[in-house]
Amino acid sequence: MTEIPSVSPKELDVLRALERLEKCIIDEIVKDVRLKDKSEAAAIIAKLETKGLVKVKKLEEKYVILDEEGVKYCQEGLPERKILKVLYERKEIPIKDLKGLVDMDNKILSPAIGWVLRKGWAKMEKKGEDKVLIITELGEKAINSLGKDEKLLLKIKERGSIPIESIDKKLLKDLSSRKNVIKIVSKPKIIVEITELGKDVLKSSEIEVGALTPEMLRTGSWRSVKFRRYGLEGYVGMVYAGRIHPMTYIIRKIRRIFLEMGFKEIRGDFVTSAFWNMDVLFVPQDHPARDLQDTYYLKEPFTLEIDSELASIIKEVHENGGKTGSIGWKYSWDPKVAEKALLRSHTTAVTIKYLAEHPDEVPLRAFIIGRVFRREAIDATHLSEFTQVDGIIVEEKANLRMLIGVLKEFYRRLGFKDVRVRPSYFPYTEPSLEIFVKFKGRWLELGGAGIFRPEVTEPLGIKGRVLAWGLGLERLVALILGLDDIRKIYVPEISWLRMSPIRPLSYASYASEDNW
CATH class of the missing domain: 1.10.10.10 (Winged helix-like DNA-binding domain superfamily/Winged helix DNA-binding domain)
Known part of the structure; x- marks a missing residue:
């Protein structure tokens, strides 16, 4: 003869509901028994299934939602x-x-x-x-x-x-x-049905008590009740700890790395002029990056005032090199183009303006972490709004060897032991470098660097050579989290955030290959 398992009062209530409702879904059980939520119902049903008192069928139903x-x-x-x-x-x-x-x-x-x-x-x-x-x-x-x-x-x-x-x-x-x-989306549907053994339990109605109470001790009723045994096989709902978004976590880590390396943080406005975003950086006015399809120009304000004295110096630099020893770009520079207001397309627009306002601040180590905006076609590797990091060092005797050394230390603290550089080209740095890191056996490009050209620093009166580098954070986050699409970083899904691996230790252990 099959032994009749004992049940708790709530388990007995669920069995009675199932006998009345016959086959039903969890929502109906929650409503009928007046349970707290579906998680509580699922836990009770899992225990009853373990005891053979209910049968559970997992189905999928298709629903139509709006796109x-x-x-x-x-x-x-x-x-x-x-x-x-x-x-x-x-x-x-x-x-x-x-x-x-x-x-x-x-x-x-x-x-x-x-x-x-x-x-x-x-x-x-x-x-x-x-x-x-x-x-x-x-x-x-x-x-x-x-x-x-x-x-x-x-x-x-x-x-x-x-x-x-x-x-x-x-x-x-x-x-x-x-x-x-x-x-058309699929949603899980769980059908619960009472078994014959479950019906036998209802007939015997042997109730298990889950905890000893003061009342039982006072009256002595504990002698006549059956206590429920501890079980480790029952269902327990997942408990999720609070956590910050991976982007926020990595931004904080990078900020800490910069501060530990003796850098100070600077900040600036999202809205700037083409003058600071491009002209001061020796980007010619016919450069493709200035096109409407690449840059967000504003209707209001349409223009921003620029310093006329500095503008005349920049005009000379672009047209014939001015006093920098360069031959310039050999075209007629237009101040009206430089006055156009736009959303900054890189954080270098902020760092160069800071250097112009503090030309005597040498030596200087500074960084910025901020949002930038470009008219990119949004896809797996491009966003129209993303986060960029800029780091700069200003010293009289700064050189390429110093830049490479700082880069290796910076990326080492990010968790990348193997770093190498190769020559590249950017309009406002010479020499220019691309930075590569080794991740899971592959060399991946993860930023650009260089030394600001004389055409950039000399018109601003900067006393020293400027080492600079930068990287896009979304690409770094996607790399570490193993995402093939950077858009997934900003998908508002709480389940993704709950399952994303956040390490409470240093960023180095977070990015280390040993953990991935």
Whole structure:
């Protein structure tokens, strides 16, 4: 005969609920038994499953949620709805005039016209050389009522998600054919069912007591109850400790490394002029980095005032080299181009302005960690807003050997034992270097460095040679965390943050190959 296992009062309550509900999901158990949350219910069910009192089936259900365009369409309406509103007022519109009336990109306009025709809201006729869109009787009626697809989108927005089985197949196919309107996701579904042994337990109703209470001691009732044994095989919910974001952690570590190496931190504004962002750094005004597709220029303020005396010196340097011994770039420098306001595209714009304002501060060791902005096409290796680090050393006898030595020490403290450099080119440094570190058996480029050119330092009256280097932090974080896409660093998923490996020790142990 099978031994009847004992159960706790809450386990008994769950078994009674399962007997009433038969097969059910965890949410129903939480509601029926009035448990604290699903985690508590899952822990009790796991114990009951271990004792053979319940059966658990893990299934997956598919749900439909809104994608980016779906959220937009819920707010602004479907593209064909915009066409219908204009068509309702005018009754007929030549296709060539439609774009100007609805303010819609061709990639959206063409499919939208197709949907208007497909839904029977309009018909297409040729009048002379023009194709004309003419509203139909169905279109007249549709102006004041939402279609099935529009109602479904609003329903999904209201509920967050809808089971895929509850949606008409044709309607689902139509919405799926539109790009980025809906997404189909899978959600786990756990079905719990009481076993025959569980029913036998309900008949015997032998209750286990989990803890000895003062009342039991006072009355002596502890002698007649059965105490629950300690068990290590039951389910225990995961407990997550609080932690900071990996980017914040690494920024703090890099700041500490700089401070330990005798550097001081400087800061500056996001908004600056092209003068400080490029011209002072001897970047010619026809350089590709200045193009609208690469730099965020501002409408307000459109320009920022620059020092006229310094501007005249920079003008000479660009045109003929001035007093630097250089021949310059041999073009006519325009102060109006230099006055344009923009979002800084690198943190060097801040460091060079600081040097210009403190030309006599020699020796100097300074660094900046800050956000920069570039009009990049966002993909796995590029962001339009990212974090950059700049380090500079100003000394009269600074040289390339000193720069390489400091670089190796800096990256060693980051956790990279093997560092090497190779010649490169940057407009405002000469010589220029690319920095490579060995990580998991591969050499990876992780920053640039160099010595500021005389065309940069001499016009500003800087007394000393300037060693400089920098790196993008997102690439470093992605490297350490093993991410193949830097966009994942900023995905707002608490589960990713909980599972990211944060070391409480030094950054060196955090980045060490032994830990990865």
